[in-house]
Amino acid sequence: xxxxxxxxxxxxxxxxxxxxxxxxxxxxxxxxxxxxxxxxxxxxxxxxxxxxxxxxxxxxxxxxxxxxxxxxxxxxxxxxxxxxxxxxxxxxxxxxxxxxxxxxxxxxxxxxxxxxxxxxxxxxxxxxxxx
Amino acid sequence: xxxxxxxxxxxxxxxxxxxxxxxxxxxxxxxxxxxxxxxxxxxxxxxxxxxxxxxxxxxxxxxxxxxxxxxxxxxxxxxxxxxxxxxxxxxxxxxxxxxxxxxxxxxxxxxxxxxxxxxxxxxxxxxxxxx
DNA sequence: CTAGTTGCAAAGAGTTTGCATGGCG
DNA sequence: CGCCATGCAAACTCTTTGCAACTAG
Numbered sequence: 001x002x003x004x005x006x007x008x009x010x011x012x013x014x015x016x017x018x019x020x021x022x023x024x025x026x027x028x029x030x031x032x033x034x035x036x037x038x039x040x041x042x043x044x045x046x047x048x049x050x051x052x053x054x055x056x057x058x059x060x061x062x063x064x065x066x067x068x069x070x071x072x073x074x075x076x077x078x079x080x081x082x083x084x085x086x087x088x089x090x091x092x093x094x095x096x097x098x099x100x101x102x103x104x105x106x107x108x109x110x111x112x113x114x115x116x117x118x119x120x121x122x123x124x125x126x127x128x129x130x131x
Numbered sequence: 132x133x134x135x136x137x138x139x140x141x142x143x144x145x146x147x148x149x150x151x152x153x154x155x156x157x158x159x160x161x162x163x164x165x166x167x168x169x170x171x172x173x174x175x176x177x178x179x180x181x182x183x184x185x186x187x188x189x190x191x192x193x194x195x196x197x198x199x200x201x202x203x204x205x206x207x208x209x210x211x212x213x214x215x216x217x218x219x220x221x222x223x224x225x226x227x228x229x230x231x232x233x234x235x236x237x238x239x240x241x242x243x244x245x246x247x248x249x250x251x252x253x254x255x256x257x258x259x260x261x262x
Numbered sequence: 263c264t265a266g267t268t269g270c271a272a273a274g275a276g277t278t279t280g281c282a283t284g285g286c287g
Numbered sequence: 288c289g290c291c292a293t294g295c296a297a298a299c300t301c302t303t304t305g306c307a308a309c310t311a312g
Contacts, residue, residue, distance in 0.1 A: 056191060058191050090241075100228070103227060104212065109255045109258070111254075112251070118246065119231070120246065121245075123242075
């Protein structure tokens with residue numbers, strides 16, 4: 001299935017790239033890109049995820065998925081920092097998650113394909129607001 | 132808000148305890164406990180989660196939440212092993228996630244409250260089926 | 263008795279899909 | 288042109304809520 005170079009797809013990728021440090025919900029994306037219909041947003045996100053251009057994660061206590069631009073194999077080992085105050089989700093690369101995978105493979109004979117770590121807490125900005 | 136010792140709540144907790152090594156969806160629970168109405172399942176899971184008796188996580192690509200009996204502070208540092216073949220979610224305790232938290236706190240000034248790690252892959256049983 | 267809990271059915275939120283139209287190559 | 292992508296609205300799935308009847312303490 002070839003992927004067309006549509007205007008919609010370009011807009012979406014541009015938008016995601018310019019927010020590469022954050023994970024966004026389809027709703028938020030759709031809100032910021034009113035030119036694109038909701039269904040097109042979903043269909044493109046799904047296609048881009050298949051192609052590996054976009055990563056998706058779920059968040060506890062919410063039934064919505066968060067999408068994020070994926071530069072190369074950045075998806076493999078990175079952490080999600082989810083702020084429980086402002087709701088934004090940031091990213092951080094680390095090698096420590098790889099170590100975890102090794103441990104699991106050895107201890108539980110579980111063949112890890114990909115991992116996902118979300119740390120819930122308060123981000124720097126919100127901490128400063130000393131609520 | 133006091134928590135009553137209802138028949139429903141007991142059934143639910145018993146069920147969760149006897150499946151302590153797995154995370155289950157509300158749907159699955161409701162299916163296995165037809166005596167309890169769906170809304171009661173949800174309301175009790177929410178109440179038990181508030182009390183810390185139950186943990187909840189989300190899974191990528193699905194909009195449903197997975198619930199699991201939480202023995203004490205087991206929630207704090209454990210991994211989820213989610214099999215992409217059979218869909219079951221297992222658990223494993225480790226201290227390595229705690230190290231991650233330390234790193235993040237230091238590097239990003241992110242105040243971690245609780246973490247959630249899901250490793251997606253193939254479980255031992257499914258590997259044996261060499262599909 | 264009083265406040266928390268239940269079941270049912272209806273409402274919500276987020277996501278997916280069918281179908282006719284429009285656009286890329 | 289042919290096939291993929293789009294928009295719209297309807298369908299779906301999981302979860303939440305309103306309400307009257309019920310039950311634990």
